[in-house]
Amino acid sequence: MSYDDNNIFAKILRGEIPSHRVYEDDATIAFMDVMPQAEGHLLVVPKAPSRNLLDADAATLPALIATVQKLAVAAKEAFEADGVTVMQFNETPAGQSVFHLHFHVIPRRAGVPLKPHSGTIEDGAVLAANAEKVRQAL
Numbered sequence: 001m002s003y004d005d006n007n008i009f010a011k012i013l014r015g016e017i018p019s020h021r022v023y024e025d026d027a028t029i030a031f032m033d034v035m036p037q038a039e040g041h042l043l044v045v046p047k048a049p050s051r052n053l054l055d056a057d058a059a060t061l062p063a064l065i066a067t068v069q070k071l072a073v074a075a076k077e078a079f080e081a082d083g084v085t086v087m088q089f090n091e092t093p094a095g096q097s098v099f100h101l102h103f104h105v106i107p108r109r110a111g112v113p114l115k116p117h118s119g120t121i122e123d124g125a126v127l128a129a130n131a132e133k134v135r136q137a138l
Contacts, residue, residue, distance in 0.1 A: 003049045009100035013047060020131040023071060023138060027063035030071045032127045037114040040079040040107040040130055044068045050101040052090040068103045078137035081107035
C-alpha cells in the first residue's frame with residue numbers, strides 16, 4: 001500500500017489541522033493525542049512521509065527514536081508517572097488507524113489501566129495544559 005498524504009498526521013504536519021504541539025525539530029514533531037488513553041498521552045511522528053515502520057526510510061529512524069526517548073523522559077517527569085508505555089502499530093490488523101508512522105508515548109501510574117482509544121475527544125483546555133507541562137519538562 002502507498003502513503004496517503006491526506007492522512008490526519010500529514011495534515012497536522014502541514015498546519016491544516018490544529019494540534020497541541022510540544023516539540024519540533026528538523027525531522028520530527030510531538031503533539032498531544034486528542035483521544036488520550038492516560039493523562040499526558042503524546043504522539044511522536046517523523047516529518048518524512050512513511051506509512052508505518054515497515055516502509056519507513058531507515059535514515060528517518062534514528063532521529064525519530066531519539067525524539068521518542070526525549071518525550072518519554074519528559075512525559076514521565078511532567079506527569080510524575082511511575083513508567084511510560086511506548087507503542088507503535090503497523091497495519092490495520094495490528095491496530096494502526098492513522099497511516100503515518102507514529103509512536104504513542106503514554107505516562108503510566110502503577111495500578112491505573114489504560115483507557116480505551118474511544119473516539120472521545122479530550123477538552124482542548126486539558127490538552128493545552130498537558131502540553132505545557134511537557135514543554136516545561138523539556
